[in-house]
Every structure is written in structure tokens, then in C-alpha cells.
Amino acid sequence: MTKNILITGGAGYIGSHIAEILVKNKKKIFIVDNLSTGYRRLINKKAKFFKININNKKKLRSILINHKIDSIIHLAASLIIEKGEKYPKYYYKNNVSGSKKLMSACIGTMVKNFIFSSTAAVYKDGLYKVSEKSPLKPKSVYGKTKLKAEKLIINQCKKNKINYGILRYFNIVGSSPSGKIGLINKGDHLFKNFSIQTYKKNPIFKIYGTNYNTKDGTCIRDFIHVSDIAEIHSKVLEKINMTNKSKILNCGYGTGISVKQVALEFKKYANKNLKIKKMSNRKGDLVKIIALNKNLKKFIRWKAKFNNLKVMVRSSLKWEKNQ
Numbered sequence: 429m430t431k432n433i434l435i436t437g438g439a440g441y442i443g444s445h446i447a448e449i450l451v452k453n454k455k456k457i458f459i460v461d462n463l464s465t466g467y468r469r470l471i472n473k474k475a476k477f478f479k480i481n482i483n484n485k486k487k488l489r490s491i492l493i494n495h496k497i498d499s500i501i502h503l504a505a506s507l508i509i510e511k512g513e514k515y516p517k518y519y520y521k522n523n524v525s526g527s528k529k530l531m532s533a534c535i536g537t538m539v540k541n542f543i544f545s546s547t548a549a550v551y552k553d554g555l556y557k558v559s560e561k562s563p564l565k566p567k568s569v570y571g572k573t574k575l576k577a578e579k580l581i582i583n584q585c586k587k588n589k590i591n592y593g594i595l596r597y598f599n600i601v602g603s604s605p606s607g608k609i610g611l612i613n614k615g616d617h618l619f620k621n622f623s624i625q626t627y628k629k630n631p632i633f634k635i636y637g638t639n640y641n642t643k644d645g646t647c648i649r650d651f652i653h654v655s656d657i658a659e660i661h662s663k664v665l666e667k668i669n670m671t672n673k674s675k676i677l678n679c680g681y682g683t684g685i686s687v688k689q690v691a692l693e694f695k696k697y698a699n700k701n702l703k704i705k706k707m708s709n710r711k712g713d714l715v716k717i718i719a720l721n722k723n724l725k726k727f728i729r730w731k732a733k734f735n736n737l738k739v740m741v742r743s744s745l746k747w748e749k750n751q
């Protein structure tokens with residue numbers, strides 16, 4: 429069994445949910461985060477927190493050694509597609525060089541397992557249903573940095589006999605049923621922006637791109653609830669630790685939902701004078717993509733718990749209401 433787990437980016441949206449489930453599972457959690465997009469109030473009270481940058485190899489190494497870390501879950505990254513197009517150097521530095529430093533800090537320590545948060549943005553556009561073997565051709569700078577990081581992590585893990593799990597998330601939404609944690613950053617997050625607007629007097633839902641070649645002209649995504657993603661981490665980690673197997677796994681429900689469908693679901697809760705505004709396409713956005721998740725299901729015998737648009741919308745709204 430794993431015992432001492434370090435989560436980079438544990439003060440962020442997804443990292444805080446992973447910490448919550450692992451604490452529940454009686455693991456000792458250590459969090460490294462520079463709070464660039466994370467928040468102190470998302471940090472699990474039972475976790476030990478270090479406010480440092482993942483570029484700080486020396487400090488990272490001493491944390492790994494002093495706390496006998498056996499597993500790392502690496503989420504720390506910059507992830508806003510549009511910002512990546514604007515500041516590619518920064519994105520490379522944070523996502524690629526940062527991961528490299530973290531990896532090299534692990535060498536010669538007790539780290540046995542390494543889980544990396546990758547993304548559907550590494551796949552070629554226009555494929556629709558993608559398996560882990562589908563062609564990789566990131567459209568965005570963000571996707572490119574994530575693919576580079578995947579490759580260097582796999583290389584280093586192989587060289588140093590560390591089990592790895594590369595988890596390619598699709599679109600994460602919702603909040604923990606505990607009500608304690610959820611998404612704070614706005615970024616370009618669809619559910620977040622619709623949630624904020626839903627509670628306004630004069631709500632506006634902006635839809636970027638309405639003339640794509642899809643069923644209703646808007647982008648299609650595979651939305652997955654953050655609690656399901658958190659559980660996947662816990663299970664994949666135990667499995668790679670137990671079997672000494674390494675895997676690349678798509679993490680999505682395999683259900684395609686259009687942006688317009690999401691807007692119509694949120695509309696049910698919004699003020700009557702809601703306006704749905706058509707915006708132009710955004711550079712870097714994939715048109716449609718959903719996960720083939722057979723491998724994930726097989727590897728951890730996974731069954732989704734929140735695979736329902738209504739449930740995901742309500743979960744996002746519940747969190748937003750208390751903000």
C-alpha cells in the first residue's frame with residue numbers, strides 16, 4: 429500500500445479533490461504549490477503544505493527524502509489554452525521544465541509511483557472518439573507542453589524503475605459533495621462561467637464557436653465530474669503500486685455533450701432574461717473530442733458515479749451559490 433503521497437498543485441481545483449479523497453483513505457498527504465492559481469482555503473487541513481515552486485529541485489528533493497514520499501501525483505501546471513497561445517515561453521517553462529525538475533528530484537529517493545495529469549488536448553483535432561493509441565498532435569501550446577511533459581516523465585520513470593500513470597483528463601467539472609472545495613478560478617472554464625452567470629440578475633452565457641461541423645454547431649466535450657477523477661487517482665495509484673505496471677489512460681465518461689446542451693441545462697436555473705451570446709471561435713479549441721475509456725475501466729474496474737449532465741450542473745451551481 430502507498431503511504432506518503434506528495435501532490436503538486438494540491439491547492440488547486442483538482443488537486444484539492446484528490447487530497448480530500450486520499451486523506452479519507454488514511455494517506456499522509458504533502459502538498460507542494462506556489463499558489464500561482466491555487467488557494468490556501470482549498471488546502472486540506474490534514475495535509476502538510478509547502479509553498480514552493482516545482483522548479484525548486486533542491487527543496488523538492490529534501491521534502492521527498494525527509495518525508496519518505498513513496499508516490500507523487502503531479503498536477504502543478506499552467507492550463508489556460510488562450511494564455512498559452514499568448515505566453516508560450518512561460519507555459520514551456522512551467523509545464524515542461526517544471527516537470528523535468530520534479531522528475532530529476534525523484535531520482536535516488538523512495539519514490540516508487542508517479543501519476544501525471546495530462547489532457548485530451550494532446551490528441552489530434554477532428555478524431556472525435558479517441559483511444560490512448562489515437563494520433564497525438566496537440567493544437568494548442570498548452571497541449572504541446574503537456575505532451576512534452578508526458579514523454580519526459582515516461583522516459584525518466586522507465587530509466588529509474590518508477591511506475592507511472594499518465595492520466596489524460598477530459599473536461600473536469602463539478603465540486604465535492606462535502607461542499608468544502610470547488611472551482612474558484614474563472615479561467616476559461618465553461619461550467620464555472622455559466623454558474624457565475626446563472627446567479628446574476630442579467631445573465632449572459634457566451635458560446636465560443638457556433639458554426640462548427642457538429643450536431644448543433646457548438647463544440648463537443650466529454651465532461652467528467654471532479655469526484656470521479658479524484659477516485660480514479662486513488663485507484664490507479666494503488667493499482668500501479670501493487671502490480672508494478674505503468675499505464676497511459678484516458679479519463680472521461682465517453683459521452684459527448686455539446687456546449688449548447690450545457691447552456692440549455694444551466695438555463696433551467698437562470699433568470700428569465702438570460703441572453704445566450706454567440707462568440708467567434710477561439711484559437712486552440714478542439715472541435716469535438718470524447719474518450720474511449722475501455723482501458724481505464726478494465727485497469728481499475730471503474731464505475732462512474734456522477735455521469736449525468738444534470739448532476740454535474742447542479743454540483744457546480746451548489747458550490748457557486750456559496751461563494
Ligand SMILES: NC(=O)c1ccc[n+]([C@@H]2O[C@H](COP(=O)([O-])OP(=O)(O)OC[C@H]3O[C@@H](n4cnc5c(N)ncnc54)[C@H](O)[C@@H]3O)[C@@H](O)[C@H]2O)c1
Pocket residue numbers: 436437438439440441442443460461462463464465466467480481482483502503504505506507522526545546547548596597598599600601613
Ligand atoms: N481542469 C481541467 O478540466 C483539466 C483538464 C485536463 C487536464 N488538467 C490538468 O489538471 C491539472 C490541475 O488543473 P486544475 O484545473 O486543478 O488547475 P488549477 O490552476 O486549479 O491547479 C493548478 C495548481 O498548480 C499550482 N502551480 C502551477 N504552477 C506551479 C509551479 N510552478 N509550482 C508549484 N505550483 C504550481 C497552482 O498554484 C494551482 O494550485 C493541470 O496539470 C492541468 O493541466 C485539467
